[in-house]
Amino acid sequence: MPVEIRGLSYDYDQKTKFQKRALFDIGFTVRDGDFLGIVGHTGSGKSTLVTHFNALNRVQQGTVVVDGVDLSQKFDYKALRAKVGMVFQYPEYQLFDETVYKDVAFGPKNLGLDEREIAVRVEAAIRMVGLDYDAVKERSPFELSGGQMRRAAIAGVLAMRPEILILDEPTAGLDPRGKREVMRLIQGFRAMCKIIVMISHNMDEVAANCSRIIVMNEGRVYGDYAPEELFHNEELLSALRIDMPAVCTLTRRLNERGFSLPEDTLDEAVLLERLVGAVRAKRGGGHA
Amino acid sequence: MRDIAIGQYYPVDSVMHRLDPRVKILAVLIYIVTIFFIDTFIAYGGLLLFLTAVILLSHVPPLKVLKSLRMIVYLVVFTVLITLLFYNGKPDDLLWQWWIVKIYRTAIHSSLKMALRIMFLIVGPTMLTFTTTPVALTDGVERLLAPLKLIRVPVHSIAMIMSIALRLIPTLVEEMDKIKNAQKARGADFDSKNIFKRAISLVPVLIPLFVSSFRRANDLADAMDSRCYRGAKGRTRMKVLRLTAKDFAAMLIMAAVLFMFLWLNFNFFPGLVDFRALPWFV
Ligand SMILES: Nc1ncnc2c1ncn2[C@@H]1O[C@H](COP(=O)(O)OP(=O)(O)OP(=O)(O)O)[C@@H](O)[C@H]1O
Numbered sequence: 001m002p003v004e005i006r007g008l009s010y011d012y013d014q015k016t017k018f019q020k021r022a023l024f025d026i027g028f029t030v031r032d033g034d035f036l037g038i039v040g041h042t043g044s045g046k047s048t049l050v051t052h053f054n055a056l057n058r059v060q061q062g063t064v065v066v067d068g069v070d071l072s073q074k075f076d077y078k079a080l081r082a083k084v085g086m087v088f089q090y091p092e093y094q095l096f097d098e099t100v101y102k103d104v105a106f107g108p109k110n111l112g113l114d115e116r117e118i119a120v121r122v123e124a125a126i127r128m129v130g131l132d133y134d135a136v137k138e139r140s141p142f143e144l145s146g147g148q149m150r151r152a153a154i155a156g157v158l159a160m161r162p163e164i165l166i167l168d169e170p171t172a173g174l175d176p177r178g179k180r181e182v183m184r185l186i187q188g189f190r191a192m193c194k195i196i197v198m199i200s201h202n203m204d205e206v207a208a209n210c211s212r213i214i215v216m217n218e219g220r221v222y223g224d225y226a227p228e229e230l231f232h233n234e235e236l237l238s239a240l241r242i243d244m245p246a247v248c249t250l251t252r253r254l255n256e257r258g259f260s261l262p263e264d265t266l267d268e269a270v271l272l273e274r275l276v277g278a279v280r281a282k283r284g285g286g287h288a
Numbered sequence: 289m290r291d292i293a294i295g296q297y298y299p300v301d302s303v304m305h306r307l308d309p310r311v312k313i314l315a316v317l318i319y320i321v322t323i324f325f326i327d328t329f330i331a332y333g334g335l336l337l338f339l340t341a342v343i344l345l346s347h348v349p350p351l352k353v354l355k356s357l358r359m360i361v362y363l364v365v366f367t368v369l370i371t372l373l374f375y376n377g378k379p380d381d382l383l384w385q386w387w388i389v390k391i392y393r394t395a396i397h398s399s400l401k402m403a404l405r406i407m408f409l410i411v412g413p414t415m416l417t418f419t420t421t422p423v424a425l426t427d428g429v430e431r432l433l434a435p436l437k438l439i440r441v442p443v444h445s446i447a448m449i450m451s452i453a454l455r456l457i458p459t460l461v462e463e464m465d466k467i468k469n470a471q472k473a474r475g476a477d478f479d480s481k482n483i484f485k486r487a488i489s490l491v492p493v494l495i496p497l498f499v500s501s502f503r504r505a506n507d508l509a510d511a512m513d514s515r516c517y518r519g520a521k522g523r524t525r526m527k528v529l530r531l532t533a534k535d536f537a538a539m540l541i542m543a544a545v546l547f548m549f550l551w552l553n554f555n556f557f558p559g560l561v562d563f564r565a566l567p568w569f570v
């Protein structure tokens with residue numbers, strides 16, 4: 001179920017004196033199996049762009065086609081929002097119900113599913129985000145810790161079993177360990193969701209997880225890259241004013257100090273393995 | 289946020305904008321009291337002229353001012369209808385009758401006056417907020433209420449609460465938009481035709497909104513505390529309000545205008561000019 005975007009432009013406060021263009025002639029296609037990262041500076045239009053996917057922003061100019069449904073025409077909102085799940089920035093601020101169970105069940109209920117199906121989905125979703133179902137289901141979401149609240153909120157979206165999952169800075173405001181855990185969970189969602197789109201300011205996360213990266217700049221798509229292509233290209237990164245992921249920085253520093261590690265991986269584990277190999281080879285070489 | 293007309297500052301430069309907020313607040317108070325005192329069309333006409341002058345002087349587009357009346361259209365229509373239908377006048381004023389519906393000439397006058405009154409009541413204070421920033425407004429209120437400090441009214445705290453509330457309205461509206469979008473993404477339907485369903489559908493928006501208001505309040509209190517805010521004691525101001533010549537002029541004009549209205553309305557000097565003798569004086 002691809003998402004095709006063609007010639008999309010969007011104005012906030014259209015036809016008022018506050019009118020401001022947030023998107024200019026955007027076009028690209030997201031295909032099944034993509035884990036798309038969207039990066040760009042604050043105000044570059046990332047959130048505006050992705051809220052078109054589930055029609056929270058109506059198409060003003062251009063077309064957005066989600067799984068064959070043209071969002072610039074009349075269509076079934078409920079069906080679209082069942083298909084496209086969206087986790088907003090700081091999703092824990094949207095928790096509202098008495099218990100975690102009821103809160104997670106809000107989405108499936110709105111889809112009009114029957115109680116049994118809802119129960120199955122809620123339990124699966126709560127487990128999928130790594131919470132202890134029996135311990136949290138009857139608790140108030142407001143009693144949970146920050147990290148747990150975020151997971152509960154993500155479960156609320158997963159329980160709708162979306163085929164396309166959109167995450168707007170899912171790890172913002174978490175500590176490094178929390179970030180890692182949430183990213184690991186998101187990797188796990190790939191089994192369920194055909195497409196994952198993630199907005200992030202954290203290049204380490206993007207480099208380690210995304211299969212494709214779109215760079216936004218002032219409301220336009222600046223480029224559409226494979227991770228290695230983007231993150232190992234220092235000129236490109238500095239032109240785009242994007243930080244280099246820690247893995248690449250580390251590889252470079254090591255190479256400056258006499259190693260000659262290949263600059264083609266974004267995977268910490270691979271780097272570590274190569275480094276160990278290189279150190280061993282050096283030592284071995286020294287002894288010989 | 290941007291389509292809420294009342295309570296919104298219109299940022300241009302004009303004489304009205306530059307007047308001291310205290311003068312403007314007092315003027316609006318006098319204006320409101322005047323509206324309640326006068327009940328003749330001739331005085332309303334005078335009021336209309338006065339308002340037109342104020343609007344023109346303020347450089348706020350007249351259309352924008354009219355838009356502030358949009359939200360009371362129903363109220364006005366409703367009031368007019370009720371007055372027209374249920375007014376009990378003298379038999380010789382009866383204009384038209386059908387079944388139990390009786391329309392009196394006096395009812396038409398009275399409902400028109402009522403409508404004018406409501407509209408005047410809205411436009412006046414709207415002009416105040418169009419030409420005065422929230423900060424200046426609360427400053428003015430604080431200064432005007434200052435005498436109440438003598439009887440231990442916490443004037444400074446009241447003004448502070450007011451300015452914080454005004455400052456946070458747009459923030460809360462923005463927050464509400466966000467939460468609404470998030471719940472929409474989870475399939476919530478806020479556009480149900482059924483009014484009860486619609487009210488209930490707001491629960492998932494209002495609860496997070498309350499929670500975040502409390503969180504915000506806490507954060508703000510901490511931030512103020514950590515900058516040593518201790519209320520009014522020993523606090524000086526960066527911008528001290530000072531009355532200038534134009535403020536005194538405005539007050540004089542206001543007094544004159546007030547006197548004019550009352551004269552028009554109550555016909556103080558029948559020997560000099562007798563408004564009541566005019567054929568259209570009602
Ligand atoms: N509700 C709104 N009303 C008016 N303008 C808006 C609104 N939301 C966003 N904008 C403007 O649209 C532009 C794009 O905003 P958007 O939120 O899409 O950026 P973003 O890339 O998601 O930024 P961030 O990384 O800070 O989340 C910005 O210039 C912003 O000021």
Ligand SMILES: [Mg+2]
Nearest residue numbers: 046047048168
């Ligand atoms: Mg954003």
